Structures are given as structure tokens and as C-alpha cells.
Amino acid sequence: MTTLIINGESRSVEASPDTPLLYVLRDELGLNAAKYGCGLGQCGACTVIVDGKAVFSCVTPVTVLEGRAVTTLEGLGSHDAPGPMQLAFIAEQAAQCGYCIPGMMMRAQALLNRDPHATDEAIRAELQPHLCRCGTHMRILRAIRRAADEMRPKAEEAGTGR
Amino acid sequence: MRLRFVLLVLIAIGALGGTAALLYAWESPIPPIDPRSFGAPDRALVRRGASLALIGDCATCHTAPGGVPYAGGLAMPTPFGTIYSTNITPDPETGIGRWSMQAFIRALRSGVDREGRHLYPAFPYDHFTRVSDDDARALYAFFMSIDPVNSSAPSNALPFPLNVRLTLAGWKLLFLRQARFVADPSRDERWNRGKYLVDGLGHCGACHSPRNLLGAEKASAEFEGGEAEGWRAYALGRYSQSPVAWDEAALTDYLAHGSHPLHGTAQGPMANVVDNLAQVDPADVSAMAYYLASLGKGEGQNKSERAPSGPGHLPQAAGTQAATPSIPSDGGGAIYATVCASCHEGDRPLPLGGARLDLSTALTDDTPANLINLVMKGIPAAGASARPIMPGFGDVLGDRQISDLANYLRSRFAGRIPWGGLAKAVVEARGGR
Known part of the structure; x- marks a missing residue:
């Protein structure tokens, strides 16, 4: 039995x-925003925020997370009340297939929490671990x-x- | 009366000494040339120079992050302060466009710029002094052929008296042995070519040899292992701590491709080196490997028979997560079993599976620096290459967890006593990220 603090x-x-x-x-908590992409910590689709840092949830066993604060995309807003990050992605229509988007939003959120004035260069560098095969990168950046x-x-x- | 005489003599000696020192330290400017005086470049010479510049890793230091290659401006933190690399494109105002070949060669071999100012030994002229006339000419032809970029490096941030460049004359007097490479007639041509490149342009010892308090390589401890940008540059040759002895084939593979299944993947500053070597004449890389292999093998090696675990040890389901071994109760063991083992003991082969930890020099080495860096940062994918990868766990694991894990790995896979100063090293590695 492990105790986690989720959203x-x-x-x-x-x-x-x-x-x-x-x-x-x-599977256990029914929070389906984080996606399984590669299972190797290489594509970013599974990214969530742990204690303010973006981490790959597919390679992070729950035992090292005992008592730590985990934020998933569900924690940024809901379908009925989207948060500012989600609203921005909707406004820019940044998703095509959408599989990578939850991870992108989580890392972007962690970056902006840390540095609200992040430059374009910093945003690009920060999102480097995330793959998008549809090619909506420019919309994601916007x-x-x-x-x-x-x-x-x-x-x-x-x-x-x- | 007597006292006054002694004082006068002392002052005279001091003045003479000071004058002599100044005369010694003084280097005269070399007249500027007209940048338009260059004729059409000799294409073959330029190509050779480009390859030599890669062996010398020139662009690695003389390029700012995201900047134009060779335009300088990279901040190089040293124990003495921050030094910025200079612009070595042929820009007449901010680069070396007004440098004659003579000025270029003096800078390369003696660490003095065209105007006569001493250069800091972050520029490894203590190695480049061995470069032959022919190769120096090829390098000059190459640098004069690239596009000039107008860009000035920020001023160095060094404390007094280190910011007085004349003090470097004293450093050079103590540590710079100016000498061209002399071939050893008892060795074959390939060995001599390899040694020439390793000791000269390649400046391998700049990282792989320890340095003294004044930042000079300890001549008596060549290749006994050094430090670079928070990474350990492992000991080479007979000082190597690698569990598997390096042979010529492995060295060639590693230098040319950046990784080897039994020796791991070049990381930290060495990643830049192998990226550069991947583009140079393979014959030169193979000569370097041939020479390095001749430096001998460390003791207590060839543990490949031991192999308690490694990829293939655990059954793996159709997905990518392997079953994990039973979870030990101690902190480090539990972290290994849950975080690391699914790759490092799964049956997925390299480059996507984990390396065999019992073959890892990061665990046998005398310092934990590289292990900590690898656990924190992982091994990022290198372009389209097939080098192994690993996610970093620095944002998942706390300092204490990383220390516990490091201690566990050290004792289980290297069978060695715990590292001293581990906790401090973890804190330092995190600060340096």
C-alpha cells in the first residue's frame, strides 16, 4: 500500500x-490524461508534475513518490472548467491527434510556474524531451x-x- | 650605513629581477595583415585543416550555446574564475582576420595573441605546442576560409592578480614545455601518428590527467584521471578502472561512434569529443585508438565472467516493463529494484535496454561524479545515432535517495568500499545542473 498525494x-x-x-x-485511479507512449521516458506523453518538476510517470515507480505532491493534467482544470493552460491550447487549436498534448501541457505548466517570463528559447529548450509526430509544434509554442x-x-x- | 647598503643591494636585485621578469614576460605584437590579401584558398589544405580542427575540438570551446561555430563567447568556468572563449573566425575587428600565419602559429604553440598578450591556458597550448608546421598551416588555411563573424566575447571574470596577463608568463615558465612532437623511431608510423594526435591537437590529457593547484597538468601523473565540467575523465591505459580492459577495437569503436556495448556511452564533455571524432578521417581515429591501447591495461579487470545480472536476467512481458526482482528492504536496494532493474535486468537489448552495471566504470571509479550525473541527467538521445539512451531521475529522486542508490550500486556491482564525500558530491552535482 502506497499513499500518494494526487492533485x-x-x-x-x-x-x-x-x-x-x-x-x-x-488503471487504478482512472486518471487517463497522462498517456503511454514509449514506456522508456523518451517521448514525454506520460509527463506529470511531482513537487513542481516535470517527470516521466512511465519510468517512476510509486514507491519513490510516497508522500510527494503529484499533479496530473486533471489537476490543471476540467472539461467544464479548463485552466489557463488548457484554454490556451484550445484557443490555438494546438492538438491534432492530441496524444502528446497532456505531456506538453504539464511540462509547460511546470516551466511557467517556475519562470512566468520564460523566453521562447527557454520554452523550446524545456520542451525538447517531448515528441509530436503530427507536427503541430508551432501551434504548441503559440x-x-x-x-x-x-x-x-x-x-x-x-x-x-x- | 651597512644596513643602507644591504637595502640598496636588495632594491637593485629586486629592480633587476623585476625588469628581467618583465623582459621575459613581454611579447611583441605581430603586425596586422590586410584581410583582403588572401588568395583563393587551397581546397585540399582547408579540408585537412577542418578535420584537424575537429580533432582539436576547436568549435567545442569557441562556440557559444546556440551561437555560430568558432565565433567564441562560451563561458568556461575554471577554479580561478570565468574565461570566455574568443572569436576565431577571420573577422578583422573581433576575430583573427588580421592575424598572419606567424601570429596564428605563435598563439597555437605559445599562447600569445597577435597583439602580444598572453592567453590563458584554458586554451590548451601546452598540448598544441606539439602541432607540426604542416598541420598548423592547414589549420590556419581552414580558419581563414570560414565566414567571418563580428562578435566580441564578454570580458573574463578573473580576480587580481590573475587578470594581469603578464602573470601567465610565470605559469608558462613553470609548466609550458615548448616542443614539437618527435617521433619514436622504435615504434611504427601509426603509433607515432596516434601519439602525436593524442598528446597534441587531441589534448586528451587536458581532461584525463589530474591538475595541480595552479591548474597545470601534473606531468608525472599523465592519464591517471582528471575532471572536466563536473564529470570525471577516467584514467586511461594502465591506470584504467574499467572492469573490461579497453583494447584497440573497443577504443576505435568508442571514439568513432560514441559508445561501446561493454564500455558505455560518452557523456559530458566527452560527448562533444566523440561527436567531433565521428567526422574526422577514420585513419586518424584508429591511430589514436592504436596508441591509447598501447598504454596498457588496468589491473583487476575482465569481470565479464562474473555477470550476476544484466539485460536478459529477468523475464519480460510483451510490453516494455520487465518484471522486477524481489525488492530489498534497504533504501538503495529498493530504489534499484523498482527504478533501475526493469531496464538494467530486462531482456531488451542496447541501445534501448540498460547497460550491464557490473561492467560500469562509473561504479568502479574512485569518484562518484559520473554515476550521480548519469542517475540525475540520464543519457539523452544524440541526434539520429543509435547510441544508448536513459531517462534522468534527478527530478524524481531526492539527494538522500540518490546517495542510498549510489552506495548500493557501488557495493553490489563493483564490490568496492563506499565512496567518501558522496552526499556532498550529490549536492554539488545538483547545483551544477
């Missing part, structure tokens, strides 16, 4: 300690810039108390 909620999972987080999310513009004033408001 702010404490969840006990039955899976054996060596089970990758991705399998637990999808969506992340849009999300950054959307999120920045709020982040700054919160920071300065204005």
Missing part, C-alpha cells in the same frame, strides 16, 4: 511498489506563449498584492 488529495493505492505511476494513474501571457498578470498580482 491535492491523499490517495492510497494497492499496486505493488515497483508499479510505474502512469499505470496507477490510468499556445504556451498565450498561456504565459494569460497566467503572468495573475501570478504578478498574487506576488505584489496589487
